Amino acid sequence: TxxxxxxxxxxxxxxxxxxxxxxxxxxxxxxxxxxxxxxxxxxxxxxxxxxxxxxxxxxxxxxxxxxxxxxxxxxxxxxxxxxxxxxxxxxxxxxxxxxxxxxxxxxxxxxxxxxxxxxxxxxxxQPRPSQAEREQTEMKILKEKIEECKSKLQTWPPSRKVRTINSTTDRQPVRVAIAEPNATLAFNHIHHTITRMDLKAPPPILDEYGLPKRVQLDCMISYQWNNQTFVRTVYEDMLMREVRAWFDIWGSMQGNTNDAMATGVECAKVMLVFLSKSYVESTNCQLEFRYAVKRGKAFVIIRTQPNIQMEQWMTEA
Structure with missing residues (x-):
């Protein structure tokens, strides 16, 4: 200092x-x-x-x-x-x-x-093992999983099952019937409030050594820190509905935030963007948004402020 x-x-x-x-x-x-x-x-x-x-x-x-x-x-x-x-x-x-x-x-x-x-x-x-030690640990875990699979199968390796696709029977359009609105139907709303100790944190996407962990995510929440209270509420609701979501909160981005951001974008199917003035002005948010576009991700944009418009760099991306 x-x-x-x-x-x-x-x-x-x-x-x-x-x-x-x-x-x-x-x-x-x-x-x-x-x-x-x-x-x-x-x-x-x-x-x-x-x-x-x-x-x-x-x-x-x-x-x-x-x-x-x-x-x-x-x-x-x-x-x-x-x-x-x-x-x-x-x-x-x-x-x-x-x-x-x-x-x-x-x-x-x-x-x-x-x-x-x-x-x-x-x-x-905490001591950091070498690359060779980490690889040995991973190989040991993989061998244990293979032995577990062998014990459950009659033959090893398992025989390959040939699957033929019948375009007329296997691929049918999905039709969903939605009930007509009815004011007499009973409706109950349960709001869950969870403290940080009780909340199941988003899955870490970098390990303790800063290396990417490939996890399957339904969506990544992209937001600016000023909206964390609102974003936290949305995440809690998504968690109750078993939506696999990830966002940066209380140290989920360990080490380099750019590495964690890039890994989160790559693992997510959809980007959930909480658009605000502070989001538009944030350099990190802009990098996150542009990288998601580059990776061809789908977007769902939520405007958190009245009359907020998408900037030119967002529409051009």
Missing amino acids: TNEGLPVAKLIYNEFSAKNLNALVENLSDANATCSVRQCTVFIPILSAGFEKQPACRIAFEEARLLQIPIIPVMSAIDWKPQDWLGITVAGATYFRIYTQVSAYKPLYDSNRITDLRVAVEIAC
């Missing part, structure tokens, strides 16, 4: 110390500061305008990347966005907005930002 982010750094240090996490705060604005990146397991830069201008901070950042140390950025400045080298370096990274003690401990459903930060650090501190 630098002088600007020092109060936030001390706030995080006190929280980590109370939870028995070994932490070190280093103010790189000091003339005699020693860069201790090589001694850490996780690097937490406290981002601010002063951090971006400090050459020592850039050296520390580059050293962490060179050593492949997990980087979890914390945004400590309000109404400021990284530019220049820092903007390119943290592009797509999942970071936490902690400005003061109030924002750090402000309740977000059943948690808060500093608790989520601590959990992210604890996950990043």
